Amino acid sequence: MKVVKFGGSSLANATQFKKVANIILSDKDRKVVVVSAPGKRHEQDVKMTDLLINLTSCVLKEDGVEEALSVVLDRYEEIITGLDFSQEGLIEDIKDSLLTLINAYKDDEERLMDALKASGEDNNAKLMAAYLNGRGEKAHYVSPKEAGLFVTAQPGNARILQESYEKIAELKNRDGVLVVPGFFGYSHQGDIVTFPRGGSDITGAILAAGIGAEEYENFTDVDSIYSVNPNLVSNPREITELTYREMRELAYAGFSVFHDEALEPVFKKKVPVVVKNTNRPEAPGTRIVAERQPAEQPVVGIASDKGFCSINLTKYLMNREIGFGRHLLEILEDEHISYEHTPSGIDTMSIIIREHQLVNGKEERVIERIRKELEVDDVNIERNLALVMVVGEGMAQAVGVASKATAAFAETGVNIKMINQGSSEVSMMFGVEGKHVDLAVQSLYSIYFN
Structure with a gap:
C-alpha cells in the first residue's frame, strides 16, 4: 500500500486533475491519496489558498464577501467543467460548506482563517473522489476527522497527537481509493486547525507512517530534487537518493521541494519517500531513505x-x-x-x-x-x-x-x-x-x- 500526495501545481486545473487521476489509476497500490488546494495555473495566477485568505479578510471587514466568494467558486467550476463529468449540485455543496464555515467562525479571526484556508484542500478532495468515481473507480472522500487526524488546538500551528496513529491504522482495512484533504486536522474541541508550512506534505507523511505504507510518493512539478537551486545554476545535478538526515538539513536551509517538518513521521517509521513529477511520472525521481550506500562525491x-x-x-x-x-x-x-x-x-x-x-x-x-x-x-x-x-x-x-x-x-x-x-x-x-x-x-x- 502506498500513500501518494499531490501538490497544488498538480491540481491547478482540469488538465492536471486528469493527469493525477491517471497516475492514481496506473498503480493499484496507490490506495491513500492526499491532495492540496488548486495551485497557480500560470506564473501570474493566484492560487486557491490566497483566494481563500482574501475571502477571510472580506468577511472580517464585512465588505466584498459576495465577490470574493464568487471568485473561489469560479475556480472550482472551471475545473469541474473541464473534467467533463456530471456532478450535479457539487458547486452548490461547496458554496454551502463555505457559508457554514463563515457563519460558524465569523467572530473568531484565527479560527475563521484556519477553517477557510483548509477548505481549499477539503473541497478539492471531495472533487477528486467524485471524479475518480465518475471514471469507474471505487473512491471515497475521507475527512481528517474520519481518518483520525487529531491535533493540538493552536491555530495555524497544528501538531499531530500520538493517539491519532491507532485510528489512522484502521484505514488499511478500507476498500477502494481513499482521498484525504491535506493541510489540516481537528482538535478535540472539534475545530479545524491547519499545519504550518508544507501542511499537505505533513498530512501525507502522517498517513504513510500511520498505515505503515511501503512508500510515500510526493508528486510535485519537478523531476527530482536537485543538488542546488536550479535558479542559480544551469542544469544542476539531480539527486537520485539521499537520507532523511540529508533532506532535513537541505529543507531547513531553503530547499522548498519538501518541508523539513514533513519528514518526522516517515523518519520515525522508516517509510521511504519518493519525490516525483506529475507531468513526467515515468521519471525515477528522488528517493529519501534511512540509509544509503556512500557515493564517491561526499557532498549531496x-x-x-x-x-x-x-x-x-x-x-x-x-x-x-x-x-x-x-x-x-x-x-x-x-x-x-x-x-x-x-x-x-x-x-x-x-x-x-x-x-x-x-x-x-x-x-x-x-x-x-x-x-x-x-x-x-x-x-x-x-x-x-x-x-x-x-x-x-x-x-x-x-x-x-x-x-x-x-x-x-x-x-x-x-x-x-x-x-x-x-x-x-x-x-x-x-x-x-x-x-x-x-x-x-x-x-x-x-x-x-x-
Missing part, C-alpha cells in the same frame, strides 16, 4: 536561506562562568524566541536567530537584559546574514571538504562571517552577508560538482 547538496541575524556577546572569562549559556537562553525563552545556532569561543558567543523574531520591542528588551543580567563586556546585533549549508553523509569520512569551501569563497571574494559544524558531520554551515549568498552558493557548486 548545497542550500541557502536569508533573513538571519546574529546576537554577538563578549565577556572576559566567559568559559569559566557556570550557567552563562543557560541564563542567555532563558532570556530568549522569556521572549518566545527560538535560536538556530550558537557558535562560541572562550570569551565570545553568538546566537543566530531568524530576524523576524526581533519585533514589537523584543530586540531592545533582549539586549538590555543581556547587558544587565549577564554583565557582558559588549553585545551587538549583526543583521542581513544568510546561511549556506553544505550537506552530505559522506563528509564525515572525506578529507578536504572544508578547505575546498574556503578556497571557493576566497576565489570569489565572499567573506565568511561564521563557520559551524554539528557533531554528526552531515552538514557544514557558513554565515555570509545576504547580498553575497547567491555567489557563495554558485562558487561552492562549481568546486564540488564541476
Whole structure:
C-alpha cells in the first residue's frame, strides 16, 4: 500500500486533475491519496489558498464577501467543467460548506482563517473522489476527522497527537481509493486547525507512517530534487537518493521541494519517500531513505536561506562562568524566541536567530537584559546574514571538504562571517552577508560538482 500526495501545481486545473487521476489509476497500490488546494495555473495566477485568505479578510471587514466568494467558486467550476463529468449540485455543496464555515467562525479571526484556508484542500478532495468515481473507480472522500487526524488546538500551528496513529491504522482495512484533504486536522474541541508550512506534505507523511505504507510518493512539478537551486545554476545535478538526515538539513536551509517538518513521521517509521513529477511520472525521481550506500562525491547538496541575524556577546572569562549559556537562553525563552545556532569561543558567543523574531520591542528588551543580567563586556546585533549549508553523509569520512569551501569563497571574494559544524558531520554551515549568498552558493557548486 502506498500513500501518494499531490501538490497544488498538480491540481491547478482540469488538465492536471486528469493527469493525477491517471497516475492514481496506473498503480493499484496507490490506495491513500492526499491532495492540496488548486495551485497557480500560470506564473501570474493566484492560487486557491490566497483566494481563500482574501475571502477571510472580506468577511472580517464585512465588505466584498459576495465577490470574493464568487471568485473561489469560479475556480472550482472551471475545473469541474473541464473534467467533463456530471456532478450535479457539487458547486452548490461547496458554496454551502463555505457559508457554514463563515457563519460558524465569523467572530473568531484565527479560527475563521484556519477553517477557510483548509477548505481549499477539503473541497478539492471531495472533487477528486467524485471524479475518480465518475471514471469507474471505487473512491471515497475521507475527512481528517474520519481518518483520525487529531491535533493540538493552536491555530495555524497544528501538531499531530500520538493517539491519532491507532485510528489512522484502521484505514488499511478500507476498500477502494481513499482521498484525504491535506493541510489540516481537528482538535478535540472539534475545530479545524491547519499545519504550518508544507501542511499537505505533513498530512501525507502522517498517513504513510500511520498505515505503515511501503512508500510515500510526493508528486510535485519537478523531476527530482536537485543538488542546488536550479535558479542559480544551469542544469544542476539531480539527486537520485539521499537520507532523511540529508533532506532535513537541505529543507531547513531553503530547499522548498519538501518541508523539513514533513519528514518526522516517515523518519520515525522508516517509510521511504519518493519525490516525483506529475507531468513526467515515468521519471525515477528522488528517493529519501534511512540509509544509503556512500557515493564517491561526499557532498549531496548545497542550500541557502536569508533573513538571519546574529546576537554577538563578549565577556572576559566567559568559559569559566557556570550557567552563562543557560541564563542567555532563558532570556530568549522569556521572549518566545527560538535560536538556530550558537557558535562560541572562550570569551565570545553568538546566537543566530531568524530576524523576524526581533519585533514589537523584543530586540531592545533582549539586549538590555543581556547587558544587565549577564554583565557582558559588549553585545551587538549583526543583521542581513544568510546561511549556506553544505550537506552530505559522506563528509564525515572525506578529507578536504572544508578547505575546498574556503578556497571557493576566497576565489570569489565572499567573506565568511561564521563557520559551524554539528557533531554528526552531515552538514557544514557558513554565515555570509545576504547580498553575497547567491555567489557563495554558485562558487561552492562549481568546486564540488564541476
